[in-house]
Amino acid sequence: xxxxxxxxxxAKLRDAALKDDVAWNITEGLTTEIGQRxxxxxxxxxxxEWAVAKLKSxxxxxxxxxxxxxxxxxxxxxxxxxxxxFPQKLALAALGNSGATPPEGVxxxxxxFGSVAELQxxxxxxxxxxxxxxxxxxxxxxxxxxxxxxxxxxxxxxxIASQKGAVAIVIRGLGTDSHRVPHTGVTNFDEGVxxxxxxxxxNPDADQIERILERGKPIMLRLVITPRMTGTRESGNVIAExxxxxxxxxxVAIGGHLDSWDLGTGAIDDASGVAxxxxxxxxxxxxxxxxxxxxxxxxxxxxxxxxxxxAYFAAHKAEPHASVSESDFGADRVWRFETKLNPASAPLxxxxxxxxxxxGISKGSGNASAGADLGPWVRAGSxxxxxxxxxxxxxxxHHTADDTLDKIDRDQLAQNVAAWTAMxxxxxxxPETLVQPSNLTLxx
Amino acid sequence: xxxxxxxxxxAKLRDAALKDDVAWNITEGLTTEIGQRxxxxxxxxxxxEWAVAKLKSxxxxxxxxxxxxxxxxxxxxxxxxxxxxFPQKLALAALGNSGATPPEGVxxxxxxFGSVAELQxxxxxxxxxxxxxxxxxxxxxxxxxxxxxxxxxxxxxxxIASQKGAVAIVIRGLGTDSHRVPHTGVTNFDEGVxxxxxxxxxNPDADQIERILERGKPIMLRLVITPRMTGTRESGNVIAExxxxxxxxxxVAIGGHLDSWDLGTGAIDDASGVAxxxxxxxxxxxxxxxxxxxxxxxxxxxxxxxxxxxAYFAAHKAEPHASVSESDFGADRVWRFETKLNPASAPLxxxxxxxxxxxGISKGSGNASAGADLGPWVRAGSxxxxxxxxxxxxxxxHHTADDTLDKIDRDQLAQNVAAWTAMxxxxxxxPETLVQPSNLTLxx
Numbered sequence: 001x002x003x004x005x006x007x008x009x010x011a012k013l014r015d016a017a018l019k020d021d022v023a024w025n026i027t028e029g030l031t032t033e034i035g036q037r038x039x040x041x042x043x044x045x046x047x048x049e050w051a052v053a054k055l056k057s058x059x060x061x062x063x064x065x066x067x068x069x070x071x072x073x074x075x076x077x078x079x080x081x082x083x084x085x086f087p088q089k090l091a092l093a094a095l096g097n098s099g100a101t102p103p104e105g106v107x108x109x110x111x112x113f114g115s116v117a118e119l120q121x122x123x124x125x126x127x128x129x130x131x132x133x134x135x136x137x138x139x140x141x142x143x144x145x146x147x148x149x150x151x152x153x154x155x156x157x158x159x160i161a162s163q164k165g166a167v168a169i170v171i172r173g174l175g176t177d178s179h180r181v182p183h184t185g186v187t188n189f190d191e192g193v194x195x196x197x198x199x200x201x202x203n204p205d206a207d208q209i210e211r212i213l214e215r216g217k218p219i220m221l222r223l224v225i226t227p228r229m230t231g232t233r234e235s236g237n238v239i240a241e242x243x244x245x246x247x248x249x250x251x252v253a254i255g256g257h258l259d260s261w262d263l264g265t266g267a268i269d270d271a272s273g274v275a276x277x278x279x280x281x282x283x284x285x286x287x288x289x290x291x292x293x294x295x296x297x298x299x300x301x302x303x304x305x306x307x308x309x310x311a312y313f314a315a316h317k318a319e320p321h322a323s324v325s326e327s328d329f330g331a332d333r334v335w336r337f338e339t340k341l342n343p344a345s346a347p348l349x350x351x352x353x354x355x356x357x358x359x360g361i362s363k364g365s366g367n368a369s370a371g372a373d374l375g376p377w378v379r380a381g382s383x384x385x386x387x388x389x390x391x392x393x394x395x396x397x398h399h400t401a402d403d404t405l406d407k408i409d410r411d412q413l414a415q416n417v418a419a420w421t422a423m424x425x426x427x428x429x430x431p432e433t434l435v436q437p438s439n440l441t442l443x444x
Numbered sequence: 445x446x447x448x449x450x451x452x453x454x455a456k457l458r459d460a461a462l463k464d465d466v467a468w469n470i471t472e473g474l475t476t477e478i479g480q481r482x483x484x485x486x487x488x489x490x491x492x493e494w495a496v497a498k499l500k501s502x503x504x505x506x507x508x509x510x511x512x513x514x515x516x517x518x519x520x521x522x523x524x525x526x527x528x529x530f531p532q533k534l535a536l537a538a539l540g541n542s543g544a545t546p547p548e549g550v551x552x553x554x555x556x557f558g559s560v561a562e563l564q565x566x567x568x569x570x571x572x573x574x575x576x577x578x579x580x581x582x583x584x585x586x587x588x589x590x591x592x593x594x595x596x597x598x599x600x601x602x603x604i605a606s607q608k609g610a611v612a613i614v615i616r617g618l619g620t621d622s623h624r625v626p627h628t629g630v631t632n633f634d635e636g637v638x639x640x641x642x643x644x645x646x647n648p649d650a651d652q653i654e655r656i657l658e659r660g661k662p663i664m665l666r667l668v669i670t671p672r673m674t675g676t677r678e679s680g681n682v683i684a685e686x687x688x689x690x691x692x693x694x695x696v697a698i699g700g701h702l703d704s705w706d707l708g709t710g711a712i713d714d715a716s717g718v719a720x721x722x723x724x725x726x727x728x729x730x731x732x733x734x735x736x737x738x739x740x741x742x743x744x745x746x747x748x749x750x751x752x753x754x755a756y757f758a759a760h761k762a763e764p765h766a767s768v769s770e771s772d773f774g775a776d777r778v779w780r781f782e783t784k785l786n787p788a789s790a791p792l793x794x795x796x797x798x799x800x801x802x803x804g805i806s807k808g809s810g811n812a813s814a815g816a817d818l819g820p821w822v823r824a825g826s827x828x829x830x831x832x833x834x835x836x837x838x839x840x841x842h843h844t845a846d847d848t849l850d851k852i853d854r855d856q857l858a859q860n861v862a863a864w865t866a867m868x869x870x871x872x873x874x875p876e877t878l879v880q881p882s883n884l885t886l887x888x
Contacts, residue, residue, distance in 0.1 A: 208709070211849075
């Protein structure tokens with residue numbers, strides 16, 4: 001197959017992108033001028049307007065918002081303390097979709113489990129009327145895999161604890177740092193299960209609890225956690241395009257998510273993702289018109305339930321997508337690329353490898369997922385390409401008040417833009433037929 | 445001069461101390477079983493009882509508490525936000541001795557200064573009715589010197605701001621980390637100056653303020669900060685001894701401070717200091733009776749105004765002290781020793797150098813200060829010996845909620861115990877006459 005046409009030479013565009021400042025400017029602007037932008041909040045609505053203005057000013061076409069409804073959830077008060085045997089204030093944060101304690105709080109004995117499996121196996125009478133604690137041993141990993149394994153502590157334990165009659169649950173938050181900035185994140189209660197107050201402790205607080213437990217003393221905890229479901233709120237995806245020359249060649253869809261958790265200003269999660277993908281698309285646009293339309297999607301509601309990705313899939317599944325890729329793992333350097341390609345698209349791999357290797361990016365094992373927002377496309381059979389950032393410090397920061405601009409390393413951010421630019425130069429101009437199978441359907 | 449007698453061979457005791465676990469056990473116990481212990485609080489009183497029991501159980505003699513009164517100060521609510529142009533919640537902590545806003549808070553425009561000198565030079569009309577912000581460029585340094593230079597931002601700026609009619613002040617906290625855990629610490633208002641609400645912002649919050657300022661937009665801030673002076677509270681020093689064989693040879697006084705700030709559990713500031721000094725004294729005690737009495741003092745009130753050190757000096761200045769040394773700079777490895785010695789004590793330097801060099805500890809420039817609590821003795825003319833810990837990460841943690849046990853590196857803690865043990869073996873047994881000048885008087 002022929003290489004990309006001269007204006008989109010992947011190597012040249014890639015190397016020029018190492019001096020990118022567009023991604024930094026977007027990340028800096030969004031975190032400074034909007035800050036936290038929880039899905040469904042007034043800040044997220046402002047972020048959409050900010051995004052439209054920014055994407056238009058960068059020269060993108062067809063810039064628009066596609067709104068959708070989400071079930072709103074809003075943090076309230078959150079305080080906790082060890083009442084006995086050793087009084088201590090706790091640093092904690094309610095999990096998304098957490099139920100509430102009464103306004104005056106709950107006080108109960110703690111019952112501790114080392115894992116979800118232990119909680120699952122516990123008899124009802126051990127849990128009923130107690131505050132459950134669940135620990136875990138998540139560690140930093142370049143591919144973030146430890147989050148996958150231990151994620152059920154946040155996702156499933158609260159529902160299980162409620163089913164067994166617990167009055168509340170605190171977990172060791174899913175983080176790898178040692179700071180008293182707890183890691184929030186979404187949980188879900190199974191159909192028919194009463195939502196109870198569910199909060200994450202910071203690691204030093206979880207350590208403290210475990211040290212008291214080691215002394216064999218019963219622990220009395222007091223929690224005031226008062227979030228609420230707000231009813232339906234509006235969220236929305238912001239979409240922008242670099243029009244291609246060949247409408248039948250399929251869309252190259254890329255993006256990140258515009259919403260953030262409410263505790264920080266969402267720098268690594270995911271201002272940098274929307275910034276990297278837009279900056280790379282702009283570099284292709286500025287070099288000349290690519291074969292395929294590049295669509296940049298800034299998803300409006302990823303954190304609280306993946307609603308933005310679901311809304312986009314529902315609205316656009318009839319449009320042929322040549323490939324999908326999301327950036328939602330911070331802004332540390334890309335170290336690996338993963339692909340999941342239909343047979344006709346397989347020749348892309350060697351050209352991607354050639355374009356990305358000079359950035360220190362090696363080929364993975366063929367397991368692209370396209371992230372939370374574009375993942376549905378890959379699961380339904382579309383081509384997916386991932387550019388995997390190093391996760392070694394991602395879970396130090398993820399979903400905490402510490403997710404702020406100072407965590408972004410400008411050189412690594414530019415390496416990301418270079419990687420995405422090279423990928424787009426290859427994929428958007430590929431002479432192969434890259435469109436997805438027709439009649440996309442999500443597997444059950 | 446003769447070397448120390450065989451039971452106190454500095455090299456042997458030093459090397460054995462590298463396996464110390466007494467200091468770890470004290471640090472772990474105090475932070476777990478007592479936690480925060482702000483001077484004058486019920487927790488500090490509990491910490492004194494805990495300390496007496498611990499020091500007795502370790503075998504020390506003459507274990508007792510010497511109480512004194514302090515002016516109490518208690519944290520209240522503390523919340524802040526940028527109201528305009530870009531609404532953001534701020535992570536902040538009131539400074540010790542801060543005044544209060546009305547319960548409903550204050551809202552005012554921010555006026556920003558890059559340094560105390562800039563604030564000092566500002567005309568009244570620029571400050572009156574405003575909330576002052578003062579920034580600085582403190583950086584990590586092995587000797588912590590940057591804290592000295594920039595410390596006036598916390599110590600002096602609030603009083604100056606009040607004198608110029610500011611309604612409140614927020615400073616970039618005196619910390620070198622990038623976490624949203626603000627650094628508290630004491631401030632003081634000059635005689636006759638009305639205390640105003642004074643709080644430290646975390647570095648990411650200060651960065652955010654400065655980025656908004658760079659955009660040239662006026663900033664409206666809202667603060668609710670409601671600490672109070674509680675009136676007189678009781679604090680106390682806990683004292684324990686290793687009795688010496690020669691009462692006329694003077695006391696070797698060592699220690700740290702038992703009180704902590706209220707935000708964390710005071711692991712590096714200063715559980716580790718009381719732990720290191722007691723563990724080292726115990727090693728000398730367990731090896732045999734030294735020539736000089738070693739007195740271990742766990743000072744009751746260092747943070748809020750150095751009252752513990754002042755009370756000890758006032759009560760004991762008639763007793764001859766051969767030398768004084770404090771550990772109050774965390775538990776990272778000792779890299780340097782400093783001495784300030786009377787001429788008759790000068791031969792100690794070479795023996796200290798020989799005993800400490802194998803631990804990677806080199807001789808300083810002869811400027812021992814003996815810390816906040818024992819510093820009065822050195823200023824009044826006593827011998828002082830400092831074992832300087834590396835301060836490269838001390839101010840990441842100092843005075844924050846992050847000051848918790850996980851910040852203690854056990855190997856480095858043991859290196860500290862080894863250094864203190866070696867120092868005590870040399871000094872407590874030195875054949876020289878090491879007593880202080882008579883009629884100790886503090887310089888004005």
